[in-house]
Amino acid sequence: MKHAPAGYACPFCGIAASLPSPAPESAVVLVDDNVYALVPTHHYGGIKGNCLLIPRAHYENVLDIPDSLGADFFRATRRLAQAMRDVFQCEGISTRQHNGPAGDQDVWHFHLHVFPRYSEDGLHGGKKVPYTTEERIDLAASLRAALH
Template sequence: MLHRSHEPANYQCPFCELVNDLPFSQDNLCAPTDLIYQTDLVAAIMACDGFGNYGGHVMIIPTAHLEALYDLDEATGAAIMRETKRVALAMKLAWNPEGTSTRQHNEPAGNQHVWHYHQHVFPRYADDELYRQLRHRVSIEDRAAKARELRQALFSGEHPMPLSPEGIIR
């Protein structure tokens, strides 16, 4: 193995709790309304943090508990990239940002802090200060509204986004 796990003993994964519809542990910042959609391989969820003047970015995660990029099989990796593109396009439809960015972190020195792979998809604005690390909590209500907006952009409206080959589970 080229890397060792950084997951603490008895780790309660917040993303696994969300996608498997399990009771949330005390430290889980997710909310049930954060789940935008889920397929056999991946899920799109609202992130609880915003940056700068804006709230609402998305994370694409594997439905299986895989800690880091190094652990992804080819099918899951391809599904993550496919859904990253779909969500970025849905953001353009739903929120009309000036651009989009993606990023992903591995291991503590790589700035990973949840031990379940996640690909961030950000709507970008000229004044968003994304890389100045002005992280702030986004309310559950705001995240739920943004998840609804993205669902609408993904699955209905004038230009619905095609489904992944895996299809939607919930």
């Protein structure tokens, strides 16, 4: 079942179309053949440095994404997790993924949230807080540097 409205202009497809590699002034952290990651426009509960891991091709949700992308997602998630540990000295990593309106999906393109975690950090009860453009660019630059 599809939930994107007719004529949906997918923001993640727009970003994917412009990605030969991450530009130094962008919020993009990682670009591989099939997936890319970026620092989103907001964070939760004061936990900064979260990323979205996104397939370059359009798949609305977990029911659409092909099995063949599993290794790409796992490899990129592991790379992001290590970069987050190196940059933020976090105590752990969490991932989450939403599907459909009842699952709190709000962008109709599959994506995986990857969070640096700390004891009693309030992620699950945390409010959505926007990043400034400068924060996003700085966080992305730090994570990109840790990936190389």
